[in-house]
Amino acid sequence: MDRLKGKIAVITGGCAGIGLATVERFEAEGARVLVGDIDDAAGAALEARFPGTVAYRRCDVTDEPQIEALMAHAVDRFGGLDILFNNAGAGGSPQRLEEMTGEAWDRSQGLLLRSVALGMRYALPHMKARGGGAIVNTASIAGLQAGMGPIAYSVAKAGVIHLTKVAAAELARDGVRVNAICPGLILTNIFTPSETVPAGMAELIKQTMAQQAPDAQPIAKPGLPADIANAALFFASDESAFVTGVHMLVDGGMFVGPRQSWDPEMRAERTRMQEARRAAFEAGQAS
Template identity: 60%
Template sequence: MAGRLEGKVAVITGGCSGIGLGTVELFVAEGAKVVAADIQDEKGAMLEARFGEQVRYAHCDVTSEDDIVAALNLADSAFGGLDILFNNAGISDRMGAITEVTAEGWDWIFSVLVRGPALGMKHAAPMMIARGGGSIINTASIAGLQAGFGPIAYSTAKAGVIHMSRVAAAQLSRQKVRVNAICPGLIATSIFGASLGLPREVADQMAARVEQGAASVQPVPKAGLPDDIAQAALYLASDASAFVSGTHLVVDGGITVGGRHSWDTASPSPFVQMFGEDSPFAPPADPAPL
């Protein structure tokens, strides 16, 4: 049976680790030819060796417009065109108050998280239109939806990615180029540590800590993994989502459904704290097991 992306060509930024790597692996398994665009040259060479003719690596710093154009052009020269762009490369910064941000740090976050995807869309859209259409997917975050899930610059940038995706969809959908965003929740990757400048080994340990602890802080009792986001990207990249454009898909284990009291009966709601355990606001008891 043919894969869901058979005959498609994709460029995935940040494609050598974390969510990007998981998506490269899944897209290849579904029949796509993929350009993995990243700054991790050694890992890029390993990907090419692993997947042979199905994957090419492009050194791509998404703050460089020339690098972005080169990665997209490689998709054309190596595989004959472009159908899918996954603007996934990401960084974060330290948690801190608005009074602690620096102009340089703010600009760096926005350069990677907003300007990079904007330039990717700018140069990818004409290539897709020439092919009769395509799909652009931008990695946003639940931090762009609610406070408390990321640093202020990162969170503001991700909110910008969500709205930028909506506006770009309005401009491009009539030309059969769909644009959507994915909002991951707590996903076990090394971005948390890597963005703090920690050595790769330490950053990987932080990813393991996220995997161990995430199940206890969200309604779905399992850790979010790169493949969870890759599966969402596959849906948005494939013809299964042909009628989907200008929206954002939240993939977060339910962590944004509400406060902890909304899904954990051991955590009292603010109403219970005000009016007592016997109030009409008290949550129902856990159902008996079947």
């Protein structure tokens, strides 16, 4: 407890999923938190749930003036800004490259990459006024390897990873650390956006994912928003005071190696195949 005592944080996309779990974690650790989101009802509920320590301000992170106003409101409401968690986002355009329009591409990059750069840009003056701060960006394993997400989303998240590194170098002597988290398969609404997936189907998809997720990576449990919130807490706290410019995979070990390196059934199958080949070879030699 109290790992963020006296700190003031802004969390974008804080009304659901990873953002909500991080709001809860930061508040429990002593931070005062300003949530930026576009779900006004959920934002009001958060304020009622955490009176005095959590505030809400509507912020569409594709709108630059709203980002600027969000950072300024943290100072007006709580007196400063120490931590920024650039977390707001969605799946972006699902289109393949041959179907992609410039408008769909720009919309995805604006939501997932441009918003992160502008969040940092408008947080910086307030952090410098406090002597420094910590910035945490939500990237993705999709930014590290093909096949983990749609092309526009994956390229944007790769951009977030590199932006994190370049910004960390630029801001280090200002006392501002910048790090990124690359979630793996985390059970959130990003896989079931309400604008395209009916509520009943969304619930069915979530249940199926929860059942199948333990088989998708070495650690046999579904990834949860709280797993990312714990990583965000580390980067936001003084425990990571000597860490900047890195991206942390929180993916249940999905990237440790090919499936045969950790799946006992695949290893057993490979052993059976090797033994069968050896037996066939020896039989041929004997004849």
